[in-house]
Amino acid sequence: MISPQAAQDREKISRQILGKGGDFPAYFKFYDDLARRNNDYHLTVSTSPCPLPVTNIDVLRAAKVITSNLSKTKKETEGQLRKDITSSSDSPDSRYHGNEPAAIGMAVEAMFMIDPAAKERHASDFRLGQHYRPSSWLPDETLASFVERIFPPSLVGSQEAVAAAAAAMEQGQHGALRARKLQKRLGARFRPTNNLAEHLLFDEQRNYLYIFHHVGFLKTQLARYEGGAVEALENIGLRESLEAGTLPPQLLVETLYSLQGVLFPSVDPASAQILDELIDKWRFDPECAEYDGMPQRSSNFRFIYWGERMAHLHQLMTRRPPRNKLERWFHSHSTEGNALLIALVALAISIVIGVVSIGLNIVQIWLTWMAWKYPSASSGGS
Known part of the structure; x- marks a missing residue:
């Protein structure tokens, strides 16, 4: 059961960000996790002075600043938000707020469900799928350029x-x-x-x-x-x-x-x-x-x-x-790059088998010839 204040905040968020009021349990589960992740991060990072936690008011204010300043870069958008916070009467501390980058990041995720700091959350060599590498909103990049970069409107593949x-x-x-x-x-x-x-x-x-x-x-x-x-x-x-x-x-x-x-x-x-x-x-x-x-x-x-x-x-x-080790082995040894090697191995095996067959035939012929030439020895032995 959520508090009346939390219910009011959710109504404001849903109306401004989602476009209409209502109960969106999956969305607000994500939003609560997002707020917890950002504020826990700021509590563990030592800065001076310590930035204030990001509030729902900060996120809604940041959302307005973002949509009103699309021609500005990320760095410029954070500066604009800082000005708005400084001149706002509902800011807890107008002298220093310090959470503008976190508020901007939360607003982007809340509005568009994309992670503007995805690259920083993974190792430099992280890759998912065939080509995907996480991307982040760069300081000197506009939001439109960032969104277009992660969702290219034209097909890249064949x-x-x-x-x-x-x-x-x-x-x-x-x-x-x-x-x-x-x-x-x-x-x-x-x-x-x-x-x-x-x-x-x-x-x-x-x-x-x-x-x-x-x-x-x-x-x-x-x-x-x-x-x-x-x-x-x-x-x-x-x-x-x-x-x-x-x-x-x-x-x-x-x-x-x-x-x-x-x-x-x-x-x-x-x-x-x-x-x-x-x-x-x-x-x-x-x-x-x-x-x-x-x-x-x-x-x-x-x-x-x-x-x-x-x-x-x-x-x-x-x-x-291939879904197991055996299938992966056959798959890796049956590509075009290994076709010549496979052909050579098959040829070598064929040569060995041929030599063995000829040797066996020679032995068989020799035994037959000896039995014909020395029939008495053969019969005496019996």
Whole structure:
């Protein structure tokens, strides 16, 4: 049971950041963890003077500063927030606040569900999936540039592979990438992520498929564009979306459809059962199983943001990766780079077998000749 003050704060956050009031348990579980992580960090880091903990007021103020100063860099945005705090009458200590960077970071995560300091939270050589490396919002970079960098609007990979995967998925209601088939074919184990940038990344070492599961967040963000055709959403630019406090609607639609239309469609009871287990065991957003707000895509709808990752999953399905040591050994010794070595080994084995066969034939002929030449010795021995 939350306190009346906490309930009021949640209502303010949901109305300003999510666009409408209401109960969003999965989102506020994430928000509470986010606040705890940031404030615990500041309590353990020794600075002088010590920065104050980030409050809900700080996060809401930072959200307004961010959307009103999109042309400014991260460093400039923090400076603007510091000015606003200094001149504000509700600041606990107008002489020094010190938590502007943390407040900006929390606001970005709360508004857009992306981690602006992801690179700092991992080792320098960390990699997830085929190409993904965590990125952070750089001090001399605008927010729009950062978002565009982690969500490139154009496909980086092979256009042919994406087109082939899309054509294959069109057959049978995207059946090629349903959760039950990914689980059976790849041994996929679905794991939740609160960072939208990690959506649909497949860790082939552990067979983890990371899924951004905050469907309630996606629906409330899309509700701001209610009445617009799905096809028209592709034309809404990044800056226009960020000014409204949302991500590009095309990205939101693709993410929602990849969850409810591709991985866990309601027409597939086996995949729906997997989703129910994920909600119970891994705390997936319960709204993942609510299909009423899923947009209906047309025949010319394109996966601009997630097309490459979906194509990669489709390629893995058509050529299942090795899942144990024996399969990995055969796989590593059957690539094009080892084809000549395998051919030479096979030739050597053939030569050895041939020499042995010739030797045995010679011995057999010699024994036959000796038996013919010395029949008495042969019969005497018997």
